[in-house]
Amino acid sequence: MVLTPILTAHWDEADSYKLEGYKRHHGYVALAKALKSDPDSIIQTVKDSGLRGRGGAGFPTGMKWGFVPQNDGKPHYLVVNADESEPGACKDIPLMLANPHALVEGVAISSYAIRANHAFIYIRGEVPHVIRRVTNAVKEAYAAGLLGQNIQGSGFNLEVVVHAGAGAYICGEETALLDSLEGHRGQPRLKPPFPAVAGLYASPTVINNAETIANIPYIIRNGADWLKQWGTEKSPGFKLFAVSGHVKRPGIYEAALGTTMRELLEHAGGMRDGHTLKFWIPGGSSVPMLTEAHLDLPLTYEDMAAAGTMLGTGTPMVFDETTSVVKAVSRWLQFYKHESCGKCTPCREGTYWISGLLKRLEKGEGQETDLEKIDELCQQIMGRSFCALGDAAATPFPGAMKHFRTEFEAGVRTAADIAFDPAATTIFSKANV
Amino acid sequence: MTIDNTPVELVTLTIDDIEVQVPKGTLIIRAAEQLGVQVPRFCDHPLLDPVAACRACLVEIEGQAKPQPSCAMTVAEGMKVRTQVSSVMADEAQKGVMEFLLINHPLDCPVCDKGGECPLQNQAMTNGRGESRFDGEKREFEKPINVSDRERCVSCARCTRFADQVAGDPMIALLERGSQQQVGISDDQPFDSYFSGNTIQICPVGALTSAKYRFRSRPFDLVSVPTTCEHCASGCSLRTDIRRGNVMRRLAWDDPQVNEEWNCDKGRFAFPYVQEGRLNQPLVRGEDGLLHPASWTEAIDVAAKGLAAASGATAVLAGGRHTVEDAYAISKFARAVLGTDDVDFRSRPHSTEETQFLSSVVAGSGLGVTYADLEKAAHVVLVAFEPEDESPMIQLRLRKAVRRGRTKVTAITSHVTSGNKKLNATVIATAAGHEVSALSELALDANTIILVGERAASVTGLLTAATKKAKESGAKLAWVPRRAGDRGAVDAGLLPGLLPNGNSLTDSSAREKAADIWNVENNTLPFAAGRDFGAIVHAAVNGELKALLITSVDVEDTQHSASTLQAIENTPFVVSLEIRPSSITELANVVLPVAVVTEKSGTFIDWEGRPRNFGQAIREHNKLTDGRVLAMIADAMDVLLGQQDVAQLRAELAQFAAPTNRVDAPSHGADVPNGLTLSTWNQLIDDGALQEGEPFLAATSRNVIAGLNSKTAAAHSIAEGDLIEISTSLGSITVEAIFVDGAENTVWLPTNSGESKVRTNLGAAHGNIVTIKRGGGQ
């Protein structure tokens, strides 16, 4: 397998984040092309390309755009979801840092396609340097007449607002994000109505992940078939795979969808010396974990689903044998408890309860019945909560139990820190130098 | 009332294998109710927008992998729903949610107000598991908002949605996130809502409690009686909960046609007056000039003799708080026993134009514009009427209509108020007294409803203009009085020249029929129209009257309190029927204690013209109604009226047929005041006599201020926040000036709040000329 540097092609150039650097490599050519064509034809091209959303669920992007009612007399909005807060996910942030203009150009083209004259880029609040960079890119684009009124004489107007989140994972959920953008407390909204019909300010709204939108200029410039040269029929294209954890060279590897984890591991230099893979997670903490046995599966939406997990954000986390799976799951549950928005009962109360039970298992103070109880509680959340955060919270434990039951059973008596030397798992452990 | 004949589209589905047809758009949870299946629920409330937050109501829907919230999902043709009755998936989901809801719930049941009537307790029993599996630490909260136990909260957002959607007072909100989520208020904005009590009632747990009722009683100690609220003409159906002859609390009762499931805080909390400081024994003024307790026999005897001796120079001041039965008894007593037509219930400012309007348009007109009509109307025009203060259920119903997006509201009033903001109303800012031209300029049509308030009476020509406007445009017109007994008093004929059910006293055939029903000689009835309240007071001040019968009048309501007191002082013989001591009983010769609303049965007629019957809630007190007391006096005067119990009075009143010759509609031209005018109405929570003794309620009353336009203020060198003095030749009021978005040359004051006692200190009515100046009596 080879890497497919497209979004990442010029990250090593000193001015990759500047308009000049971006333009040097056909930047904003796609926008000019788009502005000369019919918006519907752009939607059609995106549909034909088979591009799927990179925010986690893999929803076909062109189809989403097609849901927006036309000639309805209401303003339309494009909202870019760059709240990237999922544990393990780190792809949108580097993308925006190194190649913000791909996003800005994508925003302009996408807005034109869905007839939006206002677009918002919602960036997680904890990354001010990224917010600054995207803000500057937007400024540059305005100054160059690539955003604003009558863009390049086309008569198309677009105002772009970069909005900083305030530090809540739930605000990455698209409807909670809309509430947050409107100035409310971020909690998911009841659907229907769906955002495509009544989203931001009750007007038709498209919400896409930052990576999804950054794909658009390349597709428009090169055509739908160009994207299909990579990946599978159901998962065409390439992906920013952000590999993290106990590998020698963690980082972003842009490769075709369908690449295997084994190949990605090779690119990342393999496991730390002297260590072996224990488990890995294909796309953020919200998807079930896999093991060595799954290393040769193609990383596509459909193959991951068939293996009982999800491609998710496509940001594999890799753990070696020094890791206590009990501790890892316990950490994730604390995260979900902390990030639960509180709206619905199963997630609000379930994460409170399960995280408490896991904490005591982690300390070796669990009770015999705890494992069964946690498992049942996870089932009581799964599929019953208001939004996918609850489901995500109910995911790590059953997934981990499938592969590492005995380790959890030990938690009734043995503290995780005794079973697994906490120092050995860190990047500064001797094993790593 | 028009009947909506649009056919309802029906949808057929099965619930637990039983086929059911329901209107399209019905929520699954409601459809299940029709089959008698009670799906558990917390956040669901039929009058609030769904949130699907608590997840207690999950049901299985064939073809869907996950259980779905039945409170948020509407039915579809052919849908197959399975509830806990026939689905393991639904049953397990519901039990799971119930278990989660209980893990952090404190074991407060034995001391919690809700215990015994708690949806959480009940549904934990019906849809929960018997044993708790939770052995961790329960979450705790501090208690910064008064009277809230946040540990008990299940985060159903009913209270916050009520405040936001129904009342339009979004001062409470869910704060924080995850398991720390809690109901809170902002630091600088208290939960100042006239409707806050409803949140206590709809909270499905004991998280919100009333300061008054907290820790006072248990539901099983209470006897609950359906009652009607006596505080305004909205006509709320209430439930009064009684323990050993004492009212413990009052709740809004469900009446979809009237108050739906809501009421206002006055109706809910203003009831201490029924038990505290009551008159319990008749009083008779002795030789020493002092009032002394007397037996009923003695007191009735003195009253009868005094009234008989004054024959030919007596008058009746009735007040607006009577049931229609008592009002009728008073109306009859005046004409048939005292032989006078000097009778009027309008203690507040009024006019002959209004007498004519009420007699010709309102009296005996039956059910007119209804709440349902308001909800359907395309346009509602408020004329000299502030629904949030004067008829709160109209406010809520209009807000509901406006939120649905089909109804727009226009208000002809002095300034933009918090109430009309919540109705998104177009405010035609009009200086008090200038309403006629504002109304005349409006283009209205048959889909419009005009609501005219009680202060219209003091704007010359306004009731004429409203009547004319309705006639010309086809718009419907309704008069919305403030007091619960006002409309019944009109129907009972408590106005000069007016017999019961809209009949005119000067119509000889109507008078004959009345004499017949009352079993008296035709010639004992007066045949010329008498004096109205103001004229009676005027005559009495001049010493022209020998006796006054006064029932439930507060001098603070009357145009000028001092004149009213003077009238009483100048009248040699005064009989007062009252519930509590007042400045009038102090001056009376005979004081006869009568029953309050809880101690009798009767009927209020609400603003719609809808009879609101209620039964006797408290039997222990042995209090007599006004009707019974008057029958005893009549008896002693040798006029036999019978027992005059409620049944008799009702039956008699029903004998009055609709009038054949109505009083003419008013035709008064406008008389525009020339100068700065006073705009005034009573705030919902104010110093009204029936609100006494409830400090928690009083604390929620609005600040006492004078509202005026900034230009008008500037013209008088007044800055915002200055104390200003508003005066008439009779006196002055000094309060803080606040700028309002309103008409120039007019200043607003609450009629009866704190420093602002308009009747006592200014002797003025809405639309009268006043002067203002900076400083005042500092």
Ligand SMILES: Cc1cc2nc3c(=O)[nH]c(=O)nc-3n(C[C@H](O)[C@H](O)[C@H](O)COP(=O)(O)O)c2cc1C
């Ligand atoms: C709890 C939660 C957090 C999420 N966070 C993000 C996020 O940070 N970024 C993102 O693009 N999508 C996130 N999503 C997914 C979005 O709801 C939405 O599906 C996505 O933005 C759609 O974009 P796409 O179609 O381009 O994938 C999150 C979903 C949930 C339930």
Ligand code: SF4
């Ligand atoms: S599952 Fe419920 S509590 Fe959790 S984040 Fe979503 S809406 Fe909030």
Ligand code: SF4
């Ligand atoms: S206080 Fe009561 S009504 Fe309000 S959210 Fe909590 S449980 Fe619901």
Ligand code: SF4
């Ligand atoms: S709205 Fe009127 S009738 Fe209803 S509770 Fe309040 S005062 Fe009583």
Ligand code: FES
């Ligand atoms: S009642 Fe349906 S989710 Fe609360």
